[in-house]
Amino acid sequence: MLNRCNNRKKTGQKKKIDDFQKRCRDTGLKVTTQRLAVYKALIETAEHPSAETVFRRVKQIFPTISLDTVNRTLRTLSEIDSAFIVEGSGEARRFDGNLHPHQHFKCVRCKRIVDFYHQPFDNVEVPLNIRRKFKVLRKTVYLEGICDSCREKN
Amino acid sequence: MLNRCNNRKKTGQKKKIDDFQKRCRDTGLKVTTQRLAVYKALIETAEHPSAETVFRRVKQIFPTISLDTVNRTLRTLSEIDSAFIVEGSGEARRFDGNLHPHQHFKCVRCKRIVDFYHQPFDNVEVPLNIRRKFKVLRKTVYLEGICDSCREKN
DNA sequence: CTCTGTGCAAACACTTTGCAGCTAA
DNA sequence: TTAGCTGCAAAGTGTTTGCACAGAG
DSSP states (O other), X not given: OHHHHHOOOHHHHHHHHHHHHHHHHHTTXXXXXXXXXHHHXXXXXXXXXXXXXXXXXXXXXXXXXXXXXXXXXXXXXXXXXXXXXXXXXXXXXXXXXXXXXXXXXXXXXXXXXXXXXXXXXXXXXXXXXXXXXXXEEEEEEEEEEEOHXXXXXX | OOTTOOSHHHHHXXXXXXXXXXXXXXXXXXXXXXXXXXXXXXXXXXXXXXXXXXXXXXXXXOTTOOHHHHHHHHHHHHHTTSSEEEEOOSSXXXXXXXXXXXXXXXXXXXXXXXXXXXXXXXXXXXXXXXXXXXXXXXXXXXXEEEOHHHHHTO
C-alpha cells in the first residue's frame, strides 16, 4: 500500500492533466503554461512539497516563473479541489491544553475549533506496516466544515 | 481565583496546575509567574487560542508580560507535553495532489510526509451530534512520529 | 480584443533570536 | 549565587498584495 501510493503511474498522469484542464475551463480559469507546469510538478511527486519546493522544480523547465505565481497557483488549486493542503493552514498556531484523547472539528469560515470525542476514532489501530516502520507518537483526527452559526448566516 | 467556581470543576483546574508545577520541576524548568499565568489562561478556555489571544488574556491580570514570552512559553508547554498544537505547524504550507482518500504519517524529525491508506480510518462514521450541527466537508487522519531512517540515526 | 494571469517589489503577519537585566531555586 | 527566564527590539520566514505588462480565449 505504501508502494502503490508512491508509484503514481504515467498513464494516470495524462488523464489527471486532461481532467485538470477540464476543471479549469469549468471553473472559468485559463489554462496557462505556468498553471499546467505547477500542477504537473505537484502530481509528479509524492513528497508533499512546499511552494518553495514546487518553485525550484518548475524553474528547471520554466526558468522565468516566479515564486508568487507558484504560491498563487497552489492556492488556486486547493480552491478548485485539484490539490489539498496537508500541512500548515497559513494561519497562526493555535494551542490546546486538554490532554485527554479527543478530536477536533474546525469551521473553515469562522475558524472556530470545537472538541469532541468519538470513541471509534480512538479505537482504530494504526496499521501494522506503519507501526513496523515508524514509531508513532501521536494520532490526530480532524474534521473540517461549516459550523451551525455560519450556516445560518447564508 | 474567583470563588464562583468552588466545586469539582475548580478542583480539577487546581490539580492540573499542581501537576503542571510538578512537570516543570521534573523537566528542570522554573515555575515563573509568567509561565503559570500562560498555563492557566490556556486551560481555562476551550477555544484553542492563538499566542496573541492568550497574550491579550494574560495581559489583563499581568500587564507587563510580553508576547514573546507567551510565544516562548506555549512552545515550551508543547515540548513538555503540557499542551498541544492543534493548528499551524509553524512550518511552510505543504500540498498534495493525490485526491484519493488516504491518510498521512509525518516524521517530526525530518518532516517527511508519507501517504498510506488504512480502510478502518475511512470507515469510521462522523458522529451524529457533529453531523447534525455541522456540515462536514473533510476528514483528516494524521499520524506523527519518527520515521525508520531517523530512528537509525540515533 | 478583452480580461485574467504573471512577475516584480513592497507590505504583511507571525515567529524567532540576541542581549542585558531579572528572578526562582 | 547562578542558571535559566523575561522583555525589548530587530531579524527572519513564508505569504499576500498593488500594479503594469503579457498572453489565453
